[in-house]
Amino acid sequence: MSVYKEFPNAEVIREWDKLLALTEKEVIDLYKSWHEIQKENQETYKRLVTEKNTKIDEVVTFLKTQGIDVIKYKKSGFFPKPSGYQAWFKNNVVDKISEKYPSYQRHIPTAHMTSCVIQGIELSNNQSPTNVVELHRKITNQFNSKINQVKKTDKLLIKSIAYATEHQIDIEDLTPTEVIATVAESAKEKYLKEQVPFGTEVYLKHECYECSTYIMGEHRCSCGNRRISIVVEGDLIQGFEYYPEAN
Structure with missing residues (x-):
């Protein structure tokens, strides 16, 4: 011992x-x-x-x-x-x-x-x-x-299926990951059209030093100096938000 x-x-x-x-x-x-x-x-x-x-x-x-x-x-x-x-x-x-x-x-x-x-x-x-x-x-x-990520994914999948059914989005034969991605893309497009429809003036904070505005639907800012796109982030659970991005 x-x-x-x-x-x-x-x-x-x-x-x-x-x-x-x-x-x-x-x-x-x-x-x-x-x-x-x-x-x-x-x-x-x-x-x-x-x-x-x-x-x-x-x-x-x-x-x-x-x-x-x-x-x-x-x-x-x-x-x-x-x-x-x-x-x-x-x-x-x-x-x-x-x-x-x-x-x-x-x-x-x-x-x-x-x-x-x-x-x-x-x-x-x-x-x-x-x-x-x-x-x-x-x-x-x-x-x-x-574990939380898995739980969130499960909730997001359920939410995505419900959204697809409500808005008649075809998700047949898609994997869970593909369902979430497909629905998210459609939801973001809908959100963007509702929040900032074509012709809406968007404020630019740092994207251009010559001007401070961008008109939705245009390719460039108001002065034409920078190419601008609108980025949408988020998901169906947390919600979405948009912001301009210089390209």
């Missing part, structure tokens, strides 16, 4: 479905517990090293009293300098004692650059290393964002 404590729930670094199931507070508390365990294990390691060295020193001292020097020396100038233990002593004493005092080289679990698919949604981590709190926040934001 190891004298060092294990990091509880360390698998969440790799098994992101388990990590996503935790609240942020639970993850923060888990990370704190890992730090406490790491500190305790390092203190245990220091204590074991001291005990090991003490035992080895006791054997070295005893053998010296028997006239046996276990130190290996190397020549340096006029005086030999210690350079470790003699091989027989290292193999039969130092190594045997050391076996009873395991070293500690573990680190707090961290994530590296990788990706994972959870519930059909691909999540990724582009930073290495990443602690468990940062990883939890990152993949939770990604997961929620993509």
Whole structure:
């Protein structure tokens, strides 16, 4: 049995479905517990090293009293300098004692650059290393964002089908993505005709430095200096808005 404590729930670094199931507070508390365990294990390691060295020193001292020097020396100038233990002593004493005092080289679990698919949604981590709190926040934001995006797409599809039915837009045999795109294009055209019909004067803010107006249906601004088009953005759920754009 190891004298060092294990990091509880360390698998969440790799098994992101388990990590996503935790609240942020639970993850923060888990990370704190890992730090406490790491500190305790390092203190245990220091204590074991001291005990090991003490035992080895006791054997070295005893053998010296028997006239046996276990130190290996190397020549340096006029005086030999210690350079470790003699091989027989290292193999039969130092190594045997050391076996009873395991070293500690573990680190707090961290994530590296990788990706994972959870519930059909691909999540990724582009930073290495990443602690468990940062990883939890990152993949939770990604997961929620993509779930919301799917929900919005579903709502938009329903809205688009209803709009197509109401305005007699042919969407037969189209994929959901094509339905949304086709209906959006038609809805934008209708919105633009209603909001700024041909002949309507549109204010230009920065599109032309020579004039500040554009007449819907024309190709250029009022002074003829810049080509102007009207851009429509938005969707059936959020609504639409338009703005002039210089080409």
